[in-house]
Amino acid sequence: MSLLYRQVSIAVFLLTAFSPIASISHADDALPSWNDGPVKQSIITFVEKVTKADSPDFVPVAERIAVFDNDGTLWCEQPLPVQLYFALDRVKALAPQHPEWKTEEPYASILKGDVKQALTGGKKALLQIVASTHAGMTTDEFDKTVSDWIATAKHPTTGKNFLDMTYQPMLEVLTYLRANNFKTFIVSGGGIEFMRPWAAQVYGIPPEQVVGSSLKTQFEVRDGKAVLVRLAEVNFIDDKEGKPVGINQHIGRRPIAAFGNSDGDRQMLEYTQGHSGTTFQLLVMHTDAKREFAYGPTRGMRTPLVGAFTEELEEVAGKQGWAVVDMKKDWKTIFRTTTEE
Amino acid sequence: MSLLYRQVSIAVFLLTAFSPIASISHADDALPSWNDGPVKQSIITFVEKVTKADSPDFVPVAERIAVFDNDGTLWCEQPLPVQLYFALDRVKALAPQHPEWKTEEPYASILKGDVKQALTGGKKALLQIVASTHAGMTTDEFDKTVSDWIATAKHPTTGKNFLDMTYQPMLEVLTYLRANNFKTFIVSGGGIEFMRPWAAQVYGIPPEQVVGSSLKTQFEVRDGKAVLVRLAEVNFIDDKEGKPVGINQHIGRRPIAAFGNSDGDRQMLEYTQGHSGTTFQLLVMHTDAKREFAYGPTRGMRTPLVGAFTEELEEVAGKQGWAVVDMKKDWKTIFRTTTEE
Numbered sequence: 001m002s003l004l005y006r007q008v009s010i011a012v013f014l015l016t017a018f019s020p021i022a023s024i025s026h027a028d029d030a031l032p033s034w035n036d037g038p039v040k041q042s043i044i045t046f047v048e049k050v051t052k053a054d055s056p057d058f059v060p061v062a063e064r065i066a067v068f069d070n071d072g073t074l075w076c077e078q079p080l081p082v083q084l085y086f087a088l089d090r091v092k093a094l095a096p097q098h099p100e101w102k103t104e105e106p107y108a109s110i111l112k113g114d115v116k117q118a119l120t121g122g123k124k125a126l127l128q129i130v131a132s133t134h135a136g137m138t139t140d141e142f143d144k145t146v147s148d149w150i151a152t153a154k155h156p157t158t159g160k161n162f163l164d165m166t167y168q169p170m171l172e173v174l175t176y177l178r179a180n181n182f183k184t185f186i187v188s189g190g191g192i193e194f195m196r197p198w199a200a201q202v203y204g205i206p207p208e209q210v211v212g213s214s215l216k217t218q219f220e221v222r223d224g225k226a227v228l229v230r231l232a233e234v235n236f237i238d239d240k241e242g243k244p245v246g247i248n249q250h251i252g253r254r255p256i257a258a259f260g261n262s263d264g265d266r267q268m269l270e271y272t273q274g275h276s277g278t279t280f281q282l283l284v285m286h287t288d289a290k291r292e293f294a295y296g297p298t299r300g301m302r303t304p305l306v307g308a309f310t311e312e313l314e315e316v317a318g319k320q321g322w323a324v325v326d327m328k329k330d331w332k333t334i335f336r337t338t339t340e341e
Numbered sequence: 342m343s344l345l346y347r348q349v350s351i352a353v354f355l356l357t358a359f360s361p362i363a364s365i366s367h368a369d370d371a372l373p374s375w376n377d378g379p380v381k382q383s384i385i386t387f388v389e390k391v392t393k394a395d396s397p398d399f400v401p402v403a404e405r406i407a408v409f410d411n412d413g414t415l416w417c418e419q420p421l422p423v424q425l426y427f428a429l430d431r432v433k434a435l436a437p438q439h440p441e442w443k444t445e446e447p448y449a450s451i452l453k454g455d456v457k458q459a460l461t462g463g464k465k466a467l468l469q470i471v472a473s474t475h476a477g478m479t480t481d482e483f484d485k486t487v488s489d490w491i492a493t494a495k496h497p498t499t500g501k502n503f504l505d506m507t508y509q510p511m512l513e514v515l516t517y518l519r520a521n522n523f524k525t526f527i528v529s530g531g532g533i534e535f536m537r538p539w540a541a542q543v544y545g546i547p548p549e550q551v552v553g554s555s556l557k558t559q560f561e562v563r564d565g566k567a568v569l570v571r572l573a574e575v576n577f578i579d580d581k582e583g584k585p586v587g588i589n590q591h592i593g594r595r596p597i598a599a600f601g602n603s604d605g606d607r608q609m610l611e612y613t614q615g616h617s618g619t620t621f622q623l624l625v626m627h628t629d630a631k632r633e634f635a636y637g638p639t640r641g642m643r644t645p646l647v648g649a650f651t652e653e654l655e656e657v658a659g660k661q662g663w664a665v666v667d668m669k670k671d672w673k674t675i676f677r678t679t680t681e682e
Contacts, residue, residue, distance in 0.1 A: 062547060139589055183549070196593045206403060207593030208524070209549075217589060219582035219608055226611040228589050235590075241560035248480055248558060248569050249576075250591060252537045252548030267560055270567040 030176040033169040033333040039282070040330065042323045043173060046280040050256065051180045057278040059256055061181045066257040067247060067268060068174070070188035070195060070212075073261045073284050074203065076165040076335075077306050078293040079157070080115070083194050084305060086149055088115060090133035098132075107132075126305070131232035135215055138227040139193060147197040160335070163202045168333045169325075170259070170284075174203055177257070185255070187211045187247055189239035189264050189307070193230075202336075211250045213238045239307070243268035256280065262307025269322060281322040285309055288328040292335075371517040374510040374674040380623070381671065383664045384514060387621040391597065392521045398619040400597055402522045407598040408588060408609060409515070411529035411536060411553075414602045414625050415544065417506040417676075418647050419634040420498070421456070424535050425646060427490055429456060431474035439473075448473075467646070472573035476556055479568040480534060488538045501676070504543045509674045510666075511600070511625075515544055518598070526596070528552045528588055530580035530605050530648070534571075543677075552591045554579045580605045580648070585612035597621065603648030610663060622663040626650055629669040633676075 034040040050059040071077035091101070091110045101107035106118035106125040118125060134142070155165055174184050186195060186205055192212030199205045214235040217228040238246040244267050247255065258265070258272035261284040269281040286295050286309070296309035317324050327334065375381040391400040412418035432442070432451045442448035447459035447466040459466060475483070496506055515525050527536060527546055533553030540546045555576040558569040579587040585608050588596065599606070599613035602625040610622040626637050627650070637650035658665050668675065 062541070065549075192590075192593070200403070208406075208591065210593060214590065217586050219585045219612070221611065226585065226608065226615040228585055228612075244560045244567065244569055245558050249533075249555065250549065252533070252551060267567065270562065271560070271569075274567040 030179065031169065031172045033172055033331060033337075035330055035332055037330060039323050039325050043176075043280070043282070046257065046278070047176065047180050050278055059277055063253065063256065063277075064177075064180070064182040065185065065251060065253060065255040066177050066182045067185045067187040067211075067251075067255045067259070067272065068170070069260040069262075069265045069268070070186050070190055071261075072286065072306065073259055073265070074166055074170050074186070075162065076155070076167075076292060078286075078295070081190065081305050082162050083190050084115075085153065085156070085162075086146070086194065087129050087133045089149060089153065090145070091129065094132065127234075130215075134191065134194075135230045135232035138222075138229055139217060140227065142193055142230055143197050146194055150198050163198060164336055166202055166336045167284075167331070168336045169331045171203070171336055173259070174205070178204065182257070183209065185209045185211060185247075185251060187238065187243050187258075187268060189213055189237070189242075191215075192238070211238060211246045213242075239264045241267050244271035247271065258282070259284070261286070261309060263310050263313050264307030266313060266316065269320075273320060281317075281320065282325065283309065283313070283317055283322055284325045285327065287326050288331075288334065290328075292327060371520065372510065372513045374513055374672060374678075376671055376673055378671060380664050380666050384517075384621070384623070387598065387619070388517065388521050391619055400618055404594065404597065404618075405518075405521070405523040406526065406592060406594060406596040407518050407523045408526045408528040408552075408592075408596045408600070408613065409511070410601040410603075410606045410609070411527050411531055412602075413627065413647065414600055414606070415507055415511050415527070416503065417496070417508075417633060419627075419636070422531065422646050423503050424531050425456075426494065426497070426503075427487070427535065428470050428474045430490060430494065431486070432470065435473065468575075471556075475532065475535075476571045476573035479563075479570055480558060481568065483534055483571055484538050487535055491539050504539060505677055507543055507677045508625075508672070509677045510672045512544070512677055514600070515546070519545065523598070524550065526550045526552060526588075526592060528579065528584050528599075528609060530554055530578070530583075532556075533579070552579060552587045554583075582608050584609035588612065599623070600625070602627070602650060604651050604654050605648030607654060607657065610661075614661060622658075622661065623666065624650065624654070624658055624663055625666045626668065628667050629672075629675065633668060 031040055031043065049055050049057040050064065052058060068074055071081050075082065088110055091107055095101050095111055098107070101111060106121045106128060109118035150162060153162060154160065155162060158165065177184055184205055186199060186203070186209065188195060190212050192210055192214045195212055196207040196210050199210050200207065216231045216233045216235040218231055220227055220229055236242065236246065243265065247268065254275040255272045256275055256277060257280040258269045259282045260269060265283070273279050273281060286293055288294060297311040297314045372381055372384065390396050390398040391405065393399065409415055412422050416423065429451055432448055436442050436452055439448070442452060447462045447469060450459035491503060494503060495501065496503060499506065518525055525546055527540060527544065527550065529536060531553050533551055533555045536553055537548040537551050540551050541548065557572045557574045557576040559572055561568055561570050577583065577587065584606065588609065595616040596613045597616055597618060598621040599610045600623045601610055606624070614620050614622060627633060628635055628637070638652040638655045
């Protein structure tokens with residue numbers, strides 16, 4: 001080996017090891033399902049800014065809080081949100097104990113398989129469905145019902161397990177943030193007790209880091225054992241203006257990063273941006289009719305219970321400098337490819 | 342050195358290093374402010390049981406959740422709970438903006454220094470005091486007010502800073518549990534936003550691991566910044582039956598260890614005991630009139646707003662096998678001796 005060759009080798013090694021280019025390459029590997037482009041780069045740039053000790057934007061580990069909406073942000077919410085499939089399946093499972101449901105709406109339509117008709121009853125019908133399927137049992141019993149259901153239920157068009165319809169690129173963001181000492185939270189309009197049984201397994205997010213909508217519960221001692229009974233009464237709706245309220249209630253400080261996909265997430269992103277330091281906001285836009293679903297501004301597709309990526313939201317995102325994911329363009333893969341541990 | 346001496350030395354070393362006695366000695370060091378005795382031993386025995394990999398009672402790290410009441414369990418609540426001193430000081434600070442308070446109860450009595458008279462107004466008076474001092478500002482503003490106050494306020498009889506009236510033996514328990522990979526939470530009847538600003542500093546418990554009573558908050562955009570405004574409306578009372586509800590809402594699973602001191606904690610301890618695995622419950626009994634205060638069963642001292650260690654609770658503790666700390670006997674030191682980092 002010539003001396004010159006050795007000197008060049010050492011120089012190349014040093015450049016590779018310590019240059020900013022090397023640093024970006026390394027971060028790239030953390031997000032392999034993202035196509036290169038401004039959105040992917042904006043995530044990496046933000047994380048590097050707040051984690052490098054000598055950065056003017058450095059944020060201490062304790063304050064590295066990131067919040068994620070769930071439906072449409074971490075997993076598929078079309079053609080209906082997953083929790084509604086759960087509720088519909090529960091109506092069917094409980095029907096033998098409720099012969100009156102054969103003629104009583106919204107149950108009669110659900111049992112005939114006509115969900116659209118059932119939902120014409122609006123908010124009242126929905127609350128009836130929730131009360132019949134989500135209340136009246138202990139929290140331990142509900143946990144088990146959800147766990148059993150999610151293990152076997154399948155998406156109506158793809159036939160996949162719902163957990164396999166979580167988004168691989170977002171799973172990579174969760175892992176990437178945690179590798180950089182972020183604490184990751186779910187902040188969803190969905191039911192808090194519906195998400196907790198499986199959030200750790202699929203997202204690596206423990207129950208105490210899940211924030212969501214909830215029913216009231218009541219303490220009781222049954223057969224000598226202390227339990228909580230789920231009541232048919234709404235406790236909290238964790239959506240729109242409710243999201244910052246839920247964040248403050250559960251987390252107690254402003255996050256520095258927020259990820260959403262609809263007008264239900266706008267206030268959460270605004271609240272995050274109100275943090276005095278450097279922050280990051282991202283919205284997922286569903287643009288891939290072939291690999292997933294296309295809905296949002298100018299696309300018009302609306303599903304009951306699903307927040308909308310309105311034209312107003314698009315305008316706000318532009319004005320505020322929020323990153324907007326174009327799923328078709330930005331995501332190499334849509335659904336999770338990793339196998340569970 | 343004779344051969345015999347060396348052999349004995351080696352034998353002693355091996356015994357010291359690997360025997361159960363050595364293990365207890367090591368744990369002892371983690372709780373230096375506790376006198377030896379059954380209560381101290383019960384804490385150590387529990388922790389060793391659930392953390393040793395080959396133990397039949399082994400609990401995975403994710404499930405090692407421990408909950409602590411605050412007033413009377415982690416810090417002094419006599420002669421009045423600390424949050425009431427905060428409220429009284431706020432009434433005095435805000436009085437110039439409220440000339441009508443000079444003649445209006447409960448404010449008039451507070452301004453005259455007659456707290457006892459002010460509290461004869463019962464729950465109504467208390468809610469008025471809370472509304473006037475804890476609501477009407479943003480959460481960020483309230484956080485700053487609390488932080489400023491706690492930094493300088495002094496206990497009326499000891500003259501100590503309130504943070505120096507946290508209990509050294511309990512600080513050691515918190516540290517000991519965390520060293521064994523427990524996640525520690527506060528679950529208090531006190532205000533969640535009153536505790537969060539200083540809980541990390543004194544207890545090592547971050548805001549997201551503080552559960553407490555709360556007021557409703559409302560999302561607003563003020564001068565282009567998203568804020569939460571504290572409303573004069575109770576959101577949740579985290580006491581008695583409310584504690585398991587708060588635990589489920591915030592933590593989402595049953596703790597395996599719970600520490601309290603009054604009938605306000607009974608349901609939290611019962612709920613913890615309802616966990617299917619090995620659990621631990623402890624109550625602090627205030628028996629040391631000389632070094633702190635003596636109140637509880639047969640002692641009769643009652644303070645408005647402070648839960649009681651009733652004779653019924655003492656009976657339940659005995660029946661359920663809960664550990665009961667006799668402060669006078671079990672604690673070498675009462676107040677914290679460590680200096681802040």
